[in-house]
Amino acid sequence: MTGNNEAGMMTKLAADWHDESDYSYAKVSPISMSSSFVFDNIDDLDEVYGGKEGYIYSRIDNPSTNYVNKLIAGIEGYDEAVTFGSGMSAIITAILSFVQQGDHVIASTVLYGGVHDFLKNELPRFGIDITFINFVTDNVEDYIKPNTKIVYTETISNPLIEVIDLQTIADTAHKHGALFIVDNTFATPSVCKLINFDVDVLLYSATKFLGGHSDITCGIALANGDHAAAIRTKKNLYGGIISPFEAWLLTRSLRTLDLRVQRHCDNALKLAEYLEKHPKVKKVYYPGLASSPFRQLAEKQFEHNRFGGMLSVEFTGGYDGVDKFIRECKLIKFIPSLGGYSTSLTYPAKTSHRGHTPEELKASGISTGLLRFSVGLENIGDIINEMENVLSQI
Structure with a gap:
């Protein structure tokens, strides 16, 4: 246990909190390989659409994805985790949840190449300005504009393994009303807890260390409140979802993270x-x-x-x-x-x-x-x- 009586990470990851009675008292939560779910009447359907706990269609939610989402959110300390079919899907969906034509994004020069290419080539197609800077040597505040909406970086840069001063950049972004979005793939929550550094949106390619077995492709975005809701809404719209089987494999992997x-x-x-x-x-x-x-x-x-x-x-x-x-x-x-x-x-x-x-x-x-x-x-x-x-x- 930690000093504040909160359970440690491995204790949280080892916990089975699903209702075993729902699954013939199975120790391990089963894979819910269903694309859709049955309702008795229209009123029941309306209630789930209105926010009542339940499932409608697996692009929106699924018991297997819901399980792993809650597991990840619990260890990270964010209100909500949203899983995707790949890290790039998570990253692109998260960014597009908070920018529109006329906005400006600041990003690190040293980034995963796929993200760099998206920011460089795709954002301008939507009328969104992008500025790449060196987060180690440059002063972020010098590049902030009135229309800057996102400051984006990685906890540990790919591939130069630089460490970014998270709190300083978070403070600068928030001072000017911008969101601080960080990819924590190289670090994982076992090395760095981004909730402690006022990161607004936390991203993972869970294909990597979180999955850990080279057998799944998935991504994760974590956020609080309205930010989480915005990402979830865009995920439902764009459809870049994780499959129930990969969600189940990710749950398995997290037990030993x-x-x-x-x-x-x-x-x-x-x-x-x-x-x-x-x-x-x-x-x-x-x-x-x-x-x-x-x-x-x-x-x-x-x-x-x-x-x-x-x-x-x-x-x-x-x-x-x-x-x-x-x-x-x-x-x-x-x-x-x-x-x-x-x-x-x-x-x-x-x-x-x-x-x-x-x-x-x-x-x-x-x-x-x-x-x-x-x-x-x-x-x-x-x-x-x-x-x-x-x-x-x-």
């Missing part, structure tokens, strides 16, 4: 410390390193001395070096995703950020020698041994 993230973080720190000393490594991007410029801020914002399971590495051999590195790896798989149970790597310039121009790659700090690693749950000594063997060959 905190345990898995602890292992991811422990392994990532050990791997980062090893790589930092290797002569064929130019730079390691990981906030848990004593040498990291983000270590102090990470200690302030992150919980339980955890710094996340993601790190990026710039190798001395440039493109040819990383290409050979990828080809020689056996345990470490080349995968254009992250957050699974096994260690993987990706080449941002050709995967997550392949839509960037050369100028945008340079502005984002993405070099030809940069690899991003998602550190898994293995015995880390085996991963380090593979690194040692592969690096000796490039």
